[in-house]
Amino acid sequence: MTATSSPVQPVAERIWERFTPAQRMGRFATYLGAVAAIVWSFRQVEIITEFLYDAPEQTLDLFRRMWPIDWAYYPKGVHDALIETFHIATLGTLLALILGFPIALMAAKNITRSTTLNWIANFLLVASRSVNSLIWALLFVAIFGPGAIAGVLAIGFRSIGFVGKLLAEAFEEARPGPIEALISTGAPPLSVLSKGYWPQVEPSFWSVALFRWDINIRESAILGLVGAGGIGVALDSALNNLYWDQVGLILLVIFAIVIATEFVTSYVRSKII
């Protein structure tokens, strides 16, 4: 062992950090913000604890009142309303597809080159989405009066945002190769659209249509709560009259139709897509 005048320097330890300082700050800020938001909400919100403890008993009481289910009410009060709900959902979805398609074209950056038009189209889509279908229903009930018209328009206008956004994304994801090929043959724009873009976008179109129709069946069921037609109307009146056995029936019917819709959509999906 040689004597040295200076102490032996250890090999410098290499540091590994999982996150860069910037990332760490961002993550910390996010956690802090989230915790702060949750704590603030928790303290501000009025939760009457007696009600919370009472909840299980109240729920049990509720289910007790719903049983036995008033099956007899179905043909009179429920069946027609159910059919109406179905029509509202379907017509509403169709309306959204028809109106949403041109807006999607306007929003797709590779089809409409003008950024102003893009922006307008996107704004329309966001506005449509931001307003709940229930609020749309309120609006249309005020304009057209209670009934299915309001329901169809509410579903339609709400769905434009959903359908339009996904369709625009599908257009933007279309491969430019086939489009270029068509343009180079001198094809007019409409033909490029129908023979170049549409075949690529079509699977997404049907997928989105099916998806939205599925959601719309659920949404249509409750629009009646504000008078826009469908089974929600029956539900509303049953609730107001406290006929819990009818409420139970209606909930079961809604559940059944949701399950049925799931089966139909997955079947159609497997056939078409």
Added chain:
Amino acid sequence: MTLATSVVVPDEGALVIRNLSKEYVAGKPILKEINLTIEGRGITAIIGPSGTGKSTLVRCINRLVTPTSGSILFKGQDMAKLSGLALRQARRKIGMVHQEYNLVERLSVMENVLSGRLGYMPAWKAWLRRFSAEDVQKAFALLDAVGLGDFATRRADQLSGGQRQRVGIARALMQDPDLILADEPTSSLDPKTSVEVMEIMVRLAGVRNTPIVINIHNVDLAKRFSNRIIGMARGEVVFDGPPGELKDHHLADIYGGESWMEAA
């Protein structure tokens, strides 16, 4: 065990495989009563056509596949019968290099290498990525050894195939294993990278005196890098010997047909 006997006594680190059979489908065994003793040092290459059970054999050793019957004795334990904590502890000492690298692509290179220590860490430390300083230095050293010293913070999916396999080797070595299993480590790599990866793996294992059992379909690589070749065909061992003894007729038996052997 000091008596001289006529039977070769395997050394401590040996892998003793007895009557190993595996059927995925009843009545169609992939492995038929394999009997092998693999020494605790050196490179053993298993060659054979696809579907002959080489991969199954290798994956039985660390129990990624459960044999239908037979035993695999490693360090005094039968790998075929272990479960739970005992199995995990046994696996800690067996490092594996995979055909498709199997790095967690969204994690960084460093996190992938440090995964080799997961068998020794409690869950909360894994969650918070609290690896010991010693482990981190060791990981850096291994990354240097495979030539990826500056890549520690890169995400695994930003690396090329050869680079990823080198990280896989570093991960396996991070476990301080008593045995390295390599399941077709070069099948997804181009010829030049394959040789580089084999060289690194063989050199680093040699420095640590760790035996390697490698399942490989490239006969030239097998002959070049191993000191014992096991040829499998139809679920059985049909050749067992040093590379020098592997002749064309053996290969014909193993792989069938002769046209592929004609000089390219």
Added chain:
Amino acid sequence: MSASVPVSIPAREAFLPNWPRRMAFVALGLYCLYALSTLEITWVRFVKGLDQGAKFLDRLWPPNFAPDKVALMGEGLLESVQIAILATAVGILISIPIGLMSARNLVPGWMSWIGRVIIAVARSFHPMIVAILFVKAVGFGALAGILALIISSIGFIAKLFAEAIEEMNMKQVEAVRATGASWLNVLFMGVIPQVIARFVGFSAYQLDSNLRNSTMVGIVGGGGIGATLFTAYQRFDYDFVMTILLAIIAIIMVSELLSGWLRKVFQ
């Protein structure tokens, strides 16, 4: 070249008519006519409605910004935001174990079946309906709204979480398992890194969605701005309704920006 007798080549159809498709479209068109008539949606009613609509729009604008109204609105909006935050937080927490136990590649079959049934039931009912039930169970107020939105959050987040896990690369997980890692360690270093980006994505989306729904549950008694909105509506205070609507849209747009930023931080 000798004159040859013209041979008639049978004409070949390049584009055969797709009859099933055509029939489907015709059926769709007929359905529309049928449905419209059943619902008594006629052109006359529509046009009358447009006229009514013009009058209505007139009453909506300009929005009412009187200070007492704004204060009332502010309270309701804050409560809606609080409902959304709490529902999302608790919903995420509960969705993690439920999602994990619904992934068929991670847990035994019977367990995944239970998980998937839970998710299916949680998704079946619209949050509004669930809110009505909770109002009966725990009374009027924010608690009912929060509980209702927790259920709908679980239906969405747990489902997508399970799908993300089922779509992940199992070989990466197997490699981590081969190092001798415990089940939890495999989860933390093999499974979670693969799915966390998507998880944050749809959790942020659900925060958005809960914000939208929290503005509504008040209509049936679940707290928040919905009650204020509905009361104003029923009193024909349409200009106040407009104010509230604008405020809701503004909040939702801010929330969309926020969730976009969140996604970037955690990507």
